[in-house]
Amino acid sequence: MEGEDRRSRALAAVRALAAIALVAFSGAARADALDDTLTRFLADKFSQSEKAVGELAAEAPANAAAILEALGDNRLMIDPADHLVAVKTAAGAILNARTGTPLQGVDSAAFKKVRVNNAVRSAIEGAMGALTLANPDPERRLAAAEDIFKSRDAKAAPALKAQLAKESDPRVAAALRLAQASIVAVSGAAPAEDCLAAIATLKDRGDQDAQSLIDQIAQKATDPAVKSAAASALTTIHGRLALWGVTQNLWYGLSAASVLLLAAIGLAITFGVMGVINMAHGEMVMLGAYATYLVQILLPPSLEEWSLAFAIPAAFVVSGAVGVAIERLVIRFLYTRPLETLLATWGVSLILQQGVRSLFGASNRQVMNPRFMSGAFELGGLSITTNRLWIIVISALVFIGLQVVLRLTPFGLQMRAVTQNRRMAAAMGVSTTRVDMLAFALGSGVAGIAGVALSQIDNVSPNLGQGYIIDSFMVVVFGGVGNLWGTAFGALMIGLANKLLEPMIGAVQGQIVLLIVIILFIQRRPRGLFALRGRAVEA
Amino acid sequence: MSLTRRIFLSTAGAALGGALALGAPAAFAADDTIKIGILHSLSGTMAISETTLKDVMLMLIDEQNKKGGVLGKKLEAVVVDPASNWPLFAEKARELIEKDKVSVVFGCWTSVSRKSVLPVFKELDSILFYPVQYEGEESERNVFYTGAAPNQQAIPAVDYLMSEDGGSVKRWVLEGTDYVYPRTTNKILAAYLKLKGVPDEDVMINYTPFGFSDWQTEVSKIKAFGSAGKKTAVVSTINGDANVPFYKELGNQGIKATDIPVVAFSVGEEELAGLDTKPLVGHLAAWNYFESIDTPANKAFIAKWHEFTKKPNRTTNDPMEAHYIGFNMWVKAVEKAQSFEPDKVIAAMIGVSVPNLTGGTATMMPNHHITKPVYIGEIQADGQFNVVWQTPGTIVAQEWSPYLQGSRDLIADWRKPMSCGNFNVTTGKCGG
Numbered sequence: 001m002e003g004e005d006r007r008s009r010a011l012a013a014v015r016a017l018a019a020i021a022l023v024a025f026s027g028a029a030r031a032d033a034l035d036d037t038l039t040r041f042l043a044d045k046f047s048q049s050e051k052a053v054g055e056l057a058a059e060a061p062a063n064a065a066a067i068l069e070a071l072g073d074n075r076l077m078i079d080p081a082d083h084l085v086a087v088k089t090a091a092g093a094i095l096n097a098r099t100g101t102p103l104q105g106v107d108s109a110a111f112k113k114v115r116v117n118n119a120v121r122s123a124i125e126g127a128m129g130a131l132t133l134a135n136p137d138p139e140r141r142l143a144a145a146e147d148i149f150k151s152r153d154a155k156a157a158p159a160l161k162a163q164l165a166k167e168s169d170p171r172v173a174a175a176l177r178l179a180q181a182s183i184v185a186v187s188g189a190a191p192a193e194d195c196l197a198a199i200a201t202l203k204d205r206g207d208q209d210a211q212s213l214i215d216q217i218a219q220k221a222t223d224p225a226v227k228s229a230a231a232s233a234l235t236t237i238h239g240r241l242a243l244w245g246v247t248q249n250l251w252y253g254l255s256a257a258s259v260l261l262l263a264a265i266g267l268a269i270t271f272g273v274m275g276v277i278n279m280a281h282g283e284m285v286m287l288g289a290y291a292t293y294l295v296q297i298l299l300p301p302s303l304e305e306w307s308l309a310f311a312i313p314a315a316f317v318v319s320g321a322v323g324v325a326i327e328r329l330v331i332r333f334l335y336t337r338p339l340e341t342l343l344a345t346w347g348v349s350l351i352l353q354q355g356v357r358s359l360f361g362a363s364n365r366q367v368m369n370p371r372f373m374s375g376a377f378e379l380g381g382l383s384i385t386t387n388r389l390w391i392i393v394i395s396a397l398v399f400i401g402l403q404v405v406l407r408l409t410p411f412g413l414q415m416r417a418v419t420q421n422r423r424m425a426a427a428m429g430v431s432t433t434r435v436d437m438l439a440f441a442l443g444s445g446v447a448g449i450a451g452v453a454l455s456q457i458d459n460v461s462p463n464l465g466q467g468y469i470i471d472s473f474m475v476v477v478f479g480g481v482g483n484l485w486g487t488a489f490g491a492l493m494i495g496l497a498n499k500l501l502e503p504m505i506g507a508v509q510g511q512i513v514l515l516i517v518i519i520l521f522i523q524r525r526p527r528g529l530f531a532l533r534g535r536a537v538e539a
Numbered sequence: 540m541s542l543t544r545r546i547f548l549s550t551a552g553a554a555l556g557g558a559l560a561l562g563a564p565a566a567f568a569a570d571d572t573i574k575i576g577i578l579h580s581l582s583g584t585m586a587i588s589e590t591t592l593k594d595v596m597l598m599l600i601d602e603q604n605k606k607g608g609v610l611g612k613k614l615e616a617v618v619v620d621p622a623s624n625w626p627l628f629a630e631k632a633r634e635l636i637e638k639d640k641v642s643v644v645f646g647c648w649t650s651v652s653r654k655s656v657l658p659v660f661k662e663l664d665s666i667l668f669y670p671v672q673y674e675g676e677e678s679e680r681n682v683f684y685t686g687a688a689p690n691q692q693a694i695p696a697v698d699y700l701m702s703e704d705g706g707s708v709k710r711w712v713l714e715g716t717d718y719v720y721p722r723t724t725n726k727i728l729a730a731y732l733k734l735k736g737v738p739d740e741d742v743m744i745n746y747t748p749f750g751f752s753d754w755q756t757e758v759s760k761i762k763a764f765g766s767a768g769k770k771t772a773v774v775s776t777i778n779g780d781a782n783v784p785f786y787k788e789l790g791n792q793g794i795k796a797t798d799i800p801v802v803a804f805s806v807g808e809e810e811l812a813g814l815d816t817k818p819l820v821g822h823l824a825a826w827n828y829f830e831s832i833d834t835p836a837n838k839a840f841i842a843k844w845h846e847f848t849k850k851p852n853r854t855t856n857d858p859m860e861a862h863y864i865g866f867n868m869w870v871k872a873v874e875k876a877q878s879f880e881p882d883k884v885i886a887a888m889i890g891v892s893v894p895n896l897t898g899g900t901a902t903m904m905p906n907h908h909i910t911k912p913v914y915i916g917e918i919q920a921d922g923q924f925n926v927v928w929q930t931p932g933t934i935v936a937q938e939w940s941p942y943l944q945g946s947r948d949l950i951a952d953w954r955k956p957m958s959c960g961n962f963n964v965t966t967g968k969c970g971g
Binding site for chain 2: 364459
C-alpha cells in the first residue's frame with residue numbers, strides 16, 4: 001500500500017512537472033515565435049515586414065495590436081547592431097517591443113524607424129481589423145469590422161463568427177454581417193444559403209462596393225436561386241446608384257452655383273446700379289482671400305477655429321474700402337464712358353495684382369480650414385464635403401442679407417430707384433453720387449466675403465481673381481441685372497449645367513459647350529433672363 | 540574766327556579721344572562677365588513650381604563665381620518672369636538672347652512653354668537647359684534635356700504599380716492637365732498598358748484645365764471607377780497649383796493611399812510644402828531624386844541651399860538637381876571647348892559626365908538627354924518622400940517612345956555625321 005501510494009504520488013508529481021514543463025516550453029515556444037517574428041523587422045525590408053504583420057495577426061500575442069499600431073505610426077524602431085526591436089511611445093519613451101518594459105541604457109539615436117509602404121500598411125489594416133474585433137470599445141469594433149469589409153481577409157471569418165455570436169451593439173453587428181458577406185463574396189466556394197444571406201446583407205448596403213461584391217457572387221455561383229437573387233439585387237442597386245448619382249451631380253452643381261453666386265452678386269449690384277463694367281471685381285475677391293490669410297496670421301492660436309468669423313467682417317471692410325477708393329479716384333470721372341471705364345478698371349486690376357504680389361510674394365499662401373469645415377459625411381447615398389456645405393450656407397446668408405438691405409432699408413430703396421431711373425431719382429432728391437459710391441462699396445464688400453469662402457477651396461494667390469471674373473460676368477449677363485433673383489437663378493443654371501456636363505464630356509469641353517450656349521442665348525435675349533423693364537431702362 | 544574754330548575743334552577732338560580712351564577699358568570690363576539667362580515663371584499658376592528653380596540657379600552661379608567664374612570670367616544672372624504665359628516665354632527668350640546677350644538659358648517647366656521657345660532658340664542659335672520631366676518625342680540641337688524622359692519616370696512608375704510591391708494594380712485612371720505633356724504621356728502609357736494586356740475598359744483618361752479648383756466631380760469619378768472590385772491606381776500628370784485642391788479633395792472624400800494610390804509625376808517636395816500632408820501619406824511620386832536620399836553629395840547640397848536661402852526649411856527637389864547637373868555640365872563643356880560660343884559648347888557637350896546628388900554619375904548622351912536613376916517614393920507626414928523602390932543604376936533616356944506608331948522608328952544622334960534629332964532607321968532619312 002505505502003509503496004503504491006508513493007508510486008502514485010511520484011507519478012502525479014512527474015505528471016505535474018511534465019505539465020509545468022509543457023506550459024513553460026510552449027510559453028517559451030510562443031515567445032520564440034514572437035522573437036522570430038520581431039527579428040523579421042530587423043531586416044527593414046518591406047516583404048519581411050509584411051510577413052511579420054501576417055504572423056502577428058495569426059499568432060495574436062497580447063501586445064500584437066500595440067506593435068502593429070506603432071508600425072503604422074512609424075514608431076517601431078530597430079537597432080540592427082544590438083538586435084533590438086523597440087516601440088517608441090507618443091511621449092518619446094523607448095520600450096522593448098516584446099515585453100513592453102522600458103529599455104535601459106540605450107542610445108535613442110542608434111535606433112532607426114522600420115519603413116512602411118502601402119502594401120505593409122494594407123496588411124496592418126487587415127491585421128488590426130482581426131485583432132481589435134473583441135475590443136471593449138464599440139467604435140473600435142466598428143472600425144475593425146469595416147476594415148475587414150474592405151480587406152476581405154478570409155482568415156478573419158472565424159473571429160467574425162465568434163464576435164457576432166456575442167455582439168450587443170446593433171451597428172457593430174450590422175458591420176460584422178457585412179464583413180462576413182464580403183468574405184463570402186470573394187471566396188467563391190461558399191454554400192448557397194451563405195451566398196443568399198450575403199446577397200441580402202449587401203443589397204441593404206446598396207453602394208458601389210456592394211454592387212461589385214454581388215457581381216462577384218453572381219459570376220462564381222452555380223445555384224440558380226443564388227444567380228437569380230444576385231441578378232435582382234443588382235438591378236435594384238443599379239437603379240438606386242443611378243438615382244443617387246444624379247442627386248450627387250445636382251449637389252455638385254448646387255455647390256458650384258453657390259461659388260458663382262458669391263463671386264457674381266457684388267458685380268450684379270455695381271453693374272446694375274451704375275452700369276459700370278468693373279474689371280477689377282476679381283481682385284476684390286482676391287483681397288478678401290488675402291484678408292482671411294492675414295486674419296489667420298494675426299489671430300492667437302486659441303482663436304484659430306473662429307478665424308473665419310473675424311475674417312468675414314475684415315474682408316468686407318477691406319474690399320469695400322478699396323472699392324470706394326476705386327470709385328472715387330477712377331470711376332467717378334468716367335461715368336458716361338463705358339469703354340474707358342472698362343480699360344481703367346482693367347488697369348486697376350493689374351495694379352492691385354502686382355501690389356499684392358509685391359507685398360506678399362508671388363507664391364500661394366496657405367489658408368487653414370477650420371476643423372468644422374474639414375472632411376465629409378454621408379447623407380443617404382450622397383457624399384457631402386463640409387466646406388462646400390458651409391459655402392452654400394454663406395452664399396444663402398449673403399443673398400438674404402442683400403435682399404434685406406435692398407428691400408427694407410432706405411439705402412436699398414434709393415439704390416433700386418437709381419437702378420431703374422437715375423434721372424427721376426435725382427429729381428426726387430436722391431444723391432446719386434452718394435448712392436453710387438455706397439453701392440460700389442457694398443458690391444466690393446460682398447466680393448470680399450466671396451474671397452473668404454473661396455480661400456477655403458482654392459489657392460490664395462495674386463491671380464485668384466482672374467479665375468472668377470469671366471464666370472462672374474457670365475452669370476450677370478445671363479441672369480440679367482434687374483433683380484438679385486436673376487443673378488441667383490443664372491448662377492444656379494450655369495453651375496448645374498457645368499456639373500452635369502462634366503461627367504459626360506469632361507471639364508474642358510463642358511466649359512466650351514456652356515459658353516456657346518450662353519452666347520446663343522444672349523443673341524435672343526440681350527438683357528439676360530430677368531431683365532428690367534420700363535421706358536427709362538429700354539431707352 | 541577761324542583760330543577760335545580750330546582751337547575749338549582740336550580741343551573737342553582731344554576731349555573726345557580722351558573720353559574714348561577712358562571709356563574703352565570700361566567696355567572691355569563689361570565683356571568680362573558672362574550672362575546666364577533664367578527663364579522661369581515667378582508668377583501665375585506655375586510659380587508654385589518654378590520660383591525655386593530661379594533661386595537654385597542664382598545659388599549655382601554664386602558658387603561658381605566664388606570658385607573664380609568660368610574661363611576666368613565672372614558669371615552674371617539675368618532673371619526674367621514669363622508669368623506662366625506661354626507666348627510671353629518666347630518673347631522673354633528672345634529678349635534674353637538678343638538684348639541681354641546671354642550665353643545660355645536655364646528655363647521652362649511646362650512642355651507648352653518649351654515648345655513656345657524652341658523656334659527662338661533655333662533661330663538665334665542659343666542653348667536651353669530644360670530641367671523638367673517631360674513627354675519625350677523631341678530632341679533638338681539647341682536644347683539639353685536634364686529632366687526625365689517617359690522611360691525614366693512614367694514607365695517605371697507603372698511597372699512598380701503593376702508589380703506585387705506596388706499593389707498589383709489592375710485598373711488605371713490617367714488624370715492630367717490639358718496640354719501637350721499629359722496628352723502625349725497618356726498616349727504612351729495607354730499604348731504601354733495595352734501592350735501589357737490591360738483591357739480598354741480598365742483604363743479611364745480625364746483632362747482638366749490649368750488652375751482647376753472644383754475637383755468634386757473628378758474625384759468622385761475616380762472613386763466610382765475604383766469600386767469595381769479590382770485594385771485601382773491614379774497616374775497623375777496634373778501640373779501647377781491645381782494639385783493643391785486635387786489632393787485636398789482626395790482627403791475630403793476619404794480616398795486613402797491604401798485604397799486608391801495616386802502616383803504623380805509633377806508633384807515634389809516643393810508642391811507639398813503648401814499642403815497638409817497627413818491625409819496624403821502613402822501616395823506616391825516618381826522622380827530621379829528625392830531630398831530624403833542620404834548621400835554626402837546630397838547632404839552638402841542641402842546645407843549650401845539652406846545657407847544661401849537663409850531658410851532652414853526650404854526643400855530641394857528633382858528639377859533643382861537637374862539644374863545642378865545641367866549647370867555643371869555647361870561649365871565643363873565650356874572648359875572643354877575653351878569658348879562660350881553656343882556652337883562650340885554644343886559640340887563639346889556630348890560625353891560630358893558630372894556627379895549627380897544621389898551617389899551616381901550623369902552623362903550627356905548623343906541624344907542630348909542624360910542618364911538618370913529612377914526612384915519611387917511615398918509621401919510622409921512631414922512632406923518628405925520615403926524611397927520604396929529604385930533602379931540599381933542609371934538609365935539611358937528613350938526620347939522617341941517605342942510604344943507610339945510615329946516614333947518607334949526614330950532615333951536622335953547629334954554627333955557628326957548624323958547630326959539629326961529624328962533619324963528614321965527604317966527609311967534612313969533625317970526628319971529635319
